Amino acid sequence: MSREMGLSHRLTVANLDRTARRVFYYARNAVRDIAPKSLFRRQLDGLLERAIEGGAPVRERLDYYNKLTTSFTPGSEAVTVDNVPWRRSRYYYDFKEYVRFFDPGLRLDVKFGDVRVVPPVPSILKSRPIAGDNANSVVLNLNKFRHFHMPADSVPFSDKMPKVVWRGGLYSPIRKRFMQAVHGLDFCDAGTPSPKAEEQYRKPYLSIDQQRRYRYIVSLEGNDVATNLKWIMSSNSLCLMPEPTFETWFCEGWLKPGVHYVPLAPDFSDLADKVAHYERHPQEAEKIIATAKAYCRPFRDQQLDRSISLLVLYKYFVLSGQVEPDDEIWRFITDRPRAAPARAEERPRVSP
Known part of the structure; x- marks a missing residue:
């Protein structure tokens, strides 16, 4: 096989793989979206209990994604869990993957898309500026089909x-x-x-x-x-x-x-x-x-991703006064001494 034919073949295979992953992504999320929401809500307590078993490394990432420390009130444009805007469907599906575990009437501010500024009220979003006070930007893993593709590389x-x-x-x-x-x-x-x-x-x-x-x-x-x-x-x-x-x-x-x-x-x-x-x-x-x-x-660990995501949302809903916190889970979020900062070459050092 010539070099040109080889390149063409690999490109075709890569395109087919991406198409297959896209089809699977939408099919899986469409099924989840029509499933009875009560099936997910019944799992929440057990998932949160398992999440805190991750210990200090989980707490460190939770604190980083959700830096809120004081109570607040959702803004005038807040939506309910059951009424998340459909636009930008990948954002919608990624957001619903985690928020569906919570009561459908809970309210929260959501900003989909490439967000470059810190919002005036605590909001769930994909991206935020690194510098300055960015606590109102509460990060979830949104649009991950585009941003979190990490295929293996076999070439030294x-x-x-x-x-x-x-x-x-x-x-x-x-x-x-x-x-x-x-x-x-x-x-x-x-x-x-x-x-x-x-x-x-x-x-x-x-x-x-x-x-x-x-x-x-x-x-x-x-x-x-x-x-x-x-x-x-x-x-x-x-x-x-x-x-x-x-x-x-x-x-x-x-x-x-x-x-x-x-x-x-x-x-x-x-x-x-x-x-x-x-x-x-x-x-x-x-x-x-x-x-x-x-x-x-x-970041390849989907179970870990879900555990931290649920804790990020749980902390948001408690601080917004909409959820009465479980003593054990809230103690993990607020009272446990912060872990010593990881060495730069080790972060993020999380195991499920």
Whole structure:
């Protein structure tokens, strides 16, 4: 089989796999959405009791996603659990996956989409700014079909092409700045498949599998977080990016430069030097890759994901005065001494 035929075959397989995952995602969630809600609500107490068995690591992530500490009243635009807006269906299904375990009359503020600012009232959302007081932004794992795809990578770092790759839309200042900085560099295969982009920046679409053949993959924020960050960090390629400014369920604010990824200057003037350094010191690159992959592992655990999500919502409903807390569960949420901060290379260190 020729190289071109091989590439075409792998791309076809990747597209079929994504289509199959999309069909399964919608079918599973459609079935859940028509199931009697009482079936889920009867499970809540037992699920919360098992969730707190995760101990200090679960508490640490709970505290990070839901930083609220005082009582509050839902805003005038709050919706009930049973009346979540349908728009943006992936957000809807991901939200309903967890909120259906609670009473349908409970009220909460919800913001779907790429949220870049902290809301005036405590709200459930996908993304928030890392800097400043972001406690009103209560994070759940929304739109995870797009953001939490972390396929296995079997190609070692040493066997990959010693070049940099990036593909994406040029709709944010940082991405345009990156393309201007790297345009014409022989070691950098960067571009956008968008037909609306300037011709000099257009490059053919590359699948995840095709991009992972490069040793170095750049991650750049778009409307909020970078969509490709999770699959880069779970691969055997080295992630290069400026320090993140937004975060999601992936806790991007916990990522440490030089530990989980290679930091780049805001103007990308150090890209060539960084690549040259890791070409001379591949063992340093492989250490960062191993640490990044270890960081990703807890986010593959669906049971853990559900446990923490239910605690995030439970804390929200108690502080909003709508749920009378169970003594044991609330003691876990509020009274237990906080765990000592994890070392940067270990976070998040959660086991179910």
